[in-house]
Amino acid sequence: MSAFPNIHCDDLVIGSGPAGLTTAILLAKSRRKVLLVERGAAVGGGLRGFSRAGVHFDTGFHFTGSIRPGELFPFLLRQLAVDQRVKLIAGDDSCTHRFVFSSAGNAEIHVPAGIEATIELWSSYFPKEAEAIRWYFTTLKTIASKTMGMQPDEPLVEYGRLDEDYVSLKEVLDTKFHDPVLKGAASVFAMCHGTPPAKVPFGVHARVSYGLHQSNGVVEGGGSALADALLEEALQCGVEIITGCAVESFQRLEQNIATEATLSNGRVVTFQRCVMTQHPFQILQLMHPFKLHKAFTERVEMLEPTSGYFAGFGIVQGDAPVPGFSHSIHSLFPDTDFDKMMDASWQGDGPLVLIEVPAGHGSVAPSVSALELSFAHEVKAWEATSLWKRPKEYHAYKKARLTRVAQRLKEMVPYSDRMKWVDSASLLTFRDYLQSPEGSAYGVMQKIGQYGLFGRLPIRNLYAAGQSAFVPGVMGSMLSGFFVVRQMIGKELFDSHFWKSGKG
Ligand SMILES: Cc1cc2nc3c(=O)[nH]c(=O)nc-3n(C[C@H](O)[C@H](O)[C@H](O)COP(=O)(O)OP(=O)(O)OC[C@H]3O[C@@H](n4cnc5c(N)ncnc54)[C@H](O)[C@@H]3O)c2cc1C
Missing domain, CATH: 1.10.405 (Guanine Nucleotide Dissociation Inhibitor; domain 1)
Known part of the structure; x- marks a missing residue:
């Protein structure tokens, strides 16, 4: 039994990524008493980045679409009242993405902004x-x-x-x-x-x-800047936040409804409703004490995590290296067939995406993040290990992979000889930092006839949101928060408070 008194709230929100923060802010703005619990040391989930040698790097939020005025992303930020605190920077409208297909004689396709x-x-x-x-x-x-x-x-x-x-x-x-x-x-x-x-x-x-x-761009200061703005708004709305602490189990099941949860610090939370924004497998685990239909359990167990990325993080020495640096996303594809390349049995180099980030706004030098598609079997040998406790073979794998990524970049960018690689991350790094099973980048695959958990669950006072719910990615995760809150507070109340028009 905990030595501390129970914490009481109307709504418990589990996980503080873009879905959890959005959900918590909207519920608090609807006058609910909200508790947001985050397992990680800081709020933000996939939005949080890290710094090396005075340069900020993003982990799970490098760019987003629909970023220009009047499009969806600024609209969502305005609904959450953080639009004045978040500066959006659109990419180069004439070429937001550059695709190079090496198997097709380095055929180059550009993607301008706008359909x-x-x-x-x-x-x-x-x-x-x-x-x-x-x-x-x-x-x-x-x-x-x-x-x-x-x-x-x-x-x-x-x-x-x-x-x-x-x-x-x-x-x-x-x-x-x-x-x-x-x-x-x-x-x-x-x-x-x-x-x-x-x-x-x-x-x-x-x-x-x-x-x-439609468009492509970034948040000035990266995902951490967006997380900070959402955190500030959540606190202003009165959301109570606990970090470095996981929701470990539900109890007090009455008529198959949970009203209490135990946290990893031993505290007990009593709540009326709970929104879970973790990976569907983690949601299923937490729902273990309930009498669940076999069909529901099997449906979740059949879901398959998406692949993820091996990431290299590098600083570009000297000034911004080429005109237009940071205005486009560059991608190198060894084949044109994505079913082949996105299959775990693919033997060649994986699709490689390079994101350039200018200096300024928290970074003393221009930098790049290189993301190469990666599958769970590539790091299976070390899956039982945890952060800081990995064997030297694992570090050798990371080093060799980063060397290969660096070599491949020579085909893509003219400044590769000015790059200094400062860190790398494998699927296991993402798994352990972002708490995503297998380090999958987008939760579970949304296959035909198979979808993640979304909205009210078979247990009446439990709800699911997050990237596996509706549309993967940061913007889709935020949208899932809007929809879940609409279901929770009712359409009339939601429509009278939120989704207000006005030019974004
Ligand atoms: C390498 C990589 C690159 C990516 N690049 C992009 C990109 O450029 N653009 C884009 O839009 N998307 C990108 N994504 C995807 C993006 O990161 C996710 O879509 C987004 O973070 C999902 O938000 P979420 O709120 O659903 O979940 P998350 O951000 O994963 O948040 C869930 C939170 O729940 C917490 N949690 C889990 N279990 C518990 C528990 N029991 N108790 C308390 N807390 C718990 C976790 O610690 C985590 O903070 C990328 C992902 C990866 C891995």
Whole structure:
């Protein structure tokens, strides 16, 4: 029994990533007494970065789509009242992403900001497929317009699943496109939801890709700056926050409803409702004491974690190395077939993404983060080890992999000889720092007919939000928080408090 008195709250929110912070702020603004509990030492989940030699590096938030005024990301920030504290920096509109396909003679495809601009540019690359290109991008737009929450400044309209949620991206691309480079280019943003084209519903792919085709950019000061702004707002709204402490179990089950949780520091929390924003496997573990339907348990157990990334973090010595540095995301793909490259059996070099970050705003020098797709089996030998206690073979693996990444970058950027690598992270690093099983980047794969946990769970006062709930990535995690709060407080109250229009 704890020596300390119980903590009482209306709503307990587990996890302080973008989903947990969004949920806690909205509930507190609805006059609920909210307790936010975070296992990690600091608030922010995947938003938190780290510093080396005076340079800030992001871990789980390098860029986002829909970042320009009037688009979804600034709209969500305004709903949370943090828009004045967060500065958004859009990438180079003429080329937000640069894709290079080495298997196709280093074919280079650029992605400008905006659907119309992309239709025009890609039609000039593939003139014979111009009609299909227009169809593809118009369909992305239609899917976004029929998805609840993806239209800023419009009232929330509930849609069910769409026809496009029952057909795979691969089926669509194979039916519509011929050129393998075009199919590859249209598949690239599968890297931003983690489910390969043959498995992902076209609808899910469209929801992620639409925003990235609208625009791309970063938060000034990185994910940590966004986490700080959300934290400040949460505190101002009266959210009570406990960090460095996990919710370990639920008890006091009455009529299959939990009203108490025990924390890892021994304290007991009593609550009316609880929102869980962790990985679905961790949610299932916490729900263990309840009488759950076998069908529900099996549904969650069948979910598959997405792949993740090996990351190299480097400082560029000297001034910003090339004109336009930091305005585009550069990606190198050894093949055009993402089903092959996103399969754990892929033997070659993985897709490699390079994000450039300028100096300033907390960093004394320009820097880069290089993310290479990675699978759990690559670090399986050390899966039982924990941070700071890994054997020398593991460190040798990281060193060799970073050397190879550095070599590959020579093909991509002209300043690679001015790079000083200061750190690297494997799937195990992400697993242990971000508390994500296997170090998966986007929670669970959203395969056709299979979705993560979202909203009210079979136990009446428990809810699930987070990146596995709705759309993967930071913006999707935040959106899931809005939807869960709407379910909890009711549509009328939600609509009278939130989702207010006005130019973002
Ligand atoms: C290498 C990498 C790069 C990425 N790049 C991008 C990017 O550029 N753009 C983008 O949009 N997305 C990116 N992502 C994905 C992004 O990080 C996630 O979508 C986002 O962080 C998910 O937010 P969340 O709130 O759902 O979960 P999280 O941010 O994972 O937060 C969940 C929190 O719950 C806490 N927790 C878990 N269990 C407990 C417990 N029992 N008690 C208390 N707390 C608990 C965890 O410590 C964690 O802080 C990347 C991910 C990775 C790994």
